[in-house]
Amino acid sequence: MTEKTIFKRIIDGEIPADVVFEDEHCLAFRDVNPQAPTHVLVIPKKEIASLDAVADEDAPLMGHLHRVIRDLARTLKLEEGYRVVVNCGPNGGQTVDHLHFHLLGGRPLSWPPG
Ligand code: 5GP
Secondary structure: OOOOOHHHHHHOOOOOOOEEEEOOOEEEEEOOOOOOOEEEEEEEOOOOOOHHHOOHHHHHHHHHHHHHHHHHHHHOOOOOOEEEEOOOHHHHOOOOOOOOEEEEEOOOOOOOOO
């Protein structure tokens, strides 16, 4: 059996997180190492290793996650704008092998990313 990811352990309540939203399909919590005044991670409860591992039948779930992100941005008062980032694979800078969307805001964000 492969070891649980840190995010699966958060989903299972084994380690604490500063949860800002939860429903039956997803969980959103503050990043432990924030890169902006608001930095939230939105993750599916379904174990999907990365964006590359998303299956065609996950399309409704992906749509749901984006709706949650849109609503969270409003709840967290990111009316000046925000960025949603998915790091995928080693070159993409992914460090946790459980699909996650970074929701960043609260300051101007430069472009391009590093
Ligand atoms: P990645 O680099 O894979 O795109 O993003 C992983 C993110 O997870 C990083 O921003 C990192 O700070 C965050 N992270 C890693 N471990 C934990 C944890 O135990 N709790 C929380 N809240 N965030 C974590």
